[in-house]
Amino acid sequence: MENQKHSILYVDDELVNLNVFKATFRRDYDIFTANSAQEAMEILRQQAIDLIISDQRMPKMTGVEFLKWTLAEYPHAIRIILTGFSDTEAIIRAINECDIHRYITKPWDIEEMRLALKKASETFQLRRDNVQLLADLKEAKELLEQKVAERTKEVIRQKEEIELKNQILEAQNSKLQELDNERNSIISMIVHDLQSPINRISGLLELLEVEGKNNFNHNQLTYMELLRKSIADASRHIRNLLDTKALEGDNSISQVVLSKIDLIQLIGRLLESYKEQASRKQVVLNYETSHQEVYIKGYEDYLSRIFDNLISNAIKFSPKNVNSNVFIKVKENGEYVRVSVQDEGQGLSEEDKKNLFKKFQKLSARPTNGESSSGLGLSIVKSLTEQLQGRVWAEGEPKKGATFIVEFPKYSY
Numbered sequence: 001m002e003n004q005k006h007s008i009l010y011v012d013d014e015l016v017n018l019n020v021f022k023a024t025f026r027r028d029y030d031i032f033t034a035n036s037a038q039e040a041m042e043i044l045r046q047q048a049i050d051l052i053i054s055d056q057r058m059p060k061m062t063g064v065e066f067l068k069w070t071l072a073e074y075p076h077a078i079r080i081i082l083t084g085f086s087d088t089e090a091i092i093r094a095i096n097e098c099d100i101h102r103y104i105t106k107p108w109d110i111e112e113m114r115l116a117l118k119k120a121s122e123t124f125q126l127r128r129d130n131v132q133l134l135a136d137l138k139e140a141k142e143l144l145e146q147k148v149a150e151r152t153k154e155v156i157r158q159k160e161e162i163e164l165k166n167q168i169l170e171a172q173n174s175k176l177q178e179l180d181n182e183r184n185s186i187i188s189m190i191v192h193d194l195q196s197p198i199n200r201i202s203g204l205l206e207l208l209e210v211e212g213k214n215n216f217n218h219n220q221l222t223y224m225e226l227l228r229k230s231i232a233d234a235s236r237h238i239r240n241l242l243d244t245k246a247l248e249g250d251n252s253i254s255q256v257v258l259s260k261i262d263l264i265q266l267i268g269r270l271l272e273s274y275k276e277q278a279s280r281k282q283v284v285l286n287y288e289t290s291h292q293e294v295y296i297k298g299y300e301d302y303l304s305r306i307f308d309n310l311i312s313n314a315i316k317f318s319p320k321n322v323n324s325n326v327f328i329k330v331k332e333n334g335e336y337v338r339v340s341v342q343d344e345g346q347g348l349s350e351e352d353k354k355n356l357f358k359k360f361q362k363l364s365a366r367p368t369n370g371e372s373s374s375g376l377g378l379s380i381v382k383s384l385t386e387q388l389q390g391r392v393w394a395e396g397e398p399k400k401g402a403t404f405i406v407e408f409p410k411y412s413y
Contacts, residue, residue: 005030006121007047011040011054011066012082018289021053024110024116028390037069044070049077050124051117055106056083056090064090067098075099076127078120082106083373092157124326163165202231258388260411261298263330263337264289270307274315278326281368283318285311288329294337296409302384306392309377310341310404317345320368337410356394357382365402 007030010021018033025031032047034040043049052070056063067079073082079100094100127379205227216224218257271285278285314326325340344363348356356363359379381404385392389409390401395400 004120006050006124007032008051008053008117009034009043009049011035011037011038011045011052011058011063012056013055017055021113029117029121031113037063037066040066041069043156044074049074051078051080051120053080053082053104056081056087056094062090064093064098067094067100071099072096076124078124078127080104080116080120082108090094198231202228205231256299256302258297258299260295261300261303263294263296263339263408264292266300266303266308267328267330267339270304270311276313277312281315281318282321282323283315284323286325286327288327290331294330294332296337296388296408297411298388298408302388306381306384306406307339307341309381310406313377313404314341314343314345314402317365317366318343318368319345332410333407335410336407337403338407340403341406342390342401344401346402347398347400348394348402349398353394357392 005028006332008025010018011034012018012021013035015035015250016054018035022031022033026323029051032043032049034043037054037060039094040052040054044052052067052074054066058066063081063083070079079094079098081091081094081098081103082105082107083094083103091103094103099125102116106118130390144209158230203225209224268287271287275285311326311328318324323345326344327340329340329342330337348365352363354367356380359376382392385406385408390402390407392406394402394404
């Protein structure tokens with residue numbers, strides 16, 4: 001639109017002035033001329049005019065009166081008044097009442113007029129650009145408001161949908177919690193109910209051994225050994241279930257008394273209790289320590305359960321009757337004490353490593369002598385270790401054995 005000519009209406013009762021003006025500026029502007037205010041009004045009704053130039057002294061209607069009329073009807077046009085030096089009052093009225101851009105004295109000079117028209121055209125273009133800009137801004141604002149309203153409506157809808165889903169999830173979680181509590185109650189009841197008959201069976205077995213040991217044949221003694229083993233496995237499962245339930249409840253580290261524990265001595269006692277079981281599978285327990293005493297701040301019962309599980313698992317998953325080894329190593333590692341339990345069994349797959357410490361998980365490797373496995377031991381190890389501010393992890397590859405490593409903060413004097 002920069003190359004579009006501006007339209008000018010020139011009003012003067014002198015035809016000579018009209019002709020000179022049109023001849024001079026028609027190449028640069030679209031020129032319309034009128035011999036009177038009434039004729040000019042008619043042109044304005046039919047044409048879009050950008051600049052209005054009017055002589056002051058005209059018959060019937062003066063320039064001031066005409067320009068005042070155009071201000072009301074065509075406010076966006078630029079107005080210029082032509083007047084003589086003696087028409088000071090008219091100039092003042094034009095300024096006050098007609099919003100004129102400027103006045104030019106008659107007779108006007110062509111170059112002065114050319115410059116005045118150029119400035120007036122620039123002013124008109126600037127005003128028109130501003131009007132367009134305001135219109136564009138208004139449209140953009142309305143569009144933005146519309147998008148904001150739509151987005152707000154969508155956000156509200158999503159919020160309501162999320163709230164509804166949260167309500168459903170809360171209801172489902174509440175139901176699951178009820179079911180979980182009910183399951184725990186049932187498990188607790190069953191476990192406690194099972195413990196008494198198992199204890200009675202164990203007592204009767206001991207009584208049989210004392211009173212009739214010399215009268216049993218080889219097969220009967222074998223059966224009694226299998227029965228003792230089954231009772232031990234059942235007791236271990238019951239204890240694991242009770243431990244799991246306790247750890248899920250309020251039995252936290254804040255409720256136990258921590259003390260100075262010698263890990264070398266504690267693990268040594270446990271290994272003594274496993275020598276016979278290991279010997280029956282031809283498993284050699286190798287105990288390696290870098291010190292005679294290594295202390296941590298812990299809870300003896302928790303530590304016994306941790307290493308009881310790790311050592312029994314190492315024996316359980318070791319090859320049967322092939323003279324295999326289990327290595328138990330204790331060493332200081334900076335501010336920590338590290339204990340590793342390594343077997344020469346079936347090792348760990350990548351999938352095993354992902355699920356090792358989850359509850360009720362069965363590994364790809366199986367016990368090698370028909371031993372039972374509840375899938376709870378390692379989850380108990382992890383939970384108890386973390387309650388003692390320690391950490392546990394495992395290393396190994398399929399068919400290359402497994403190593404379980406536990407690390408605790410060293411005792412600070």
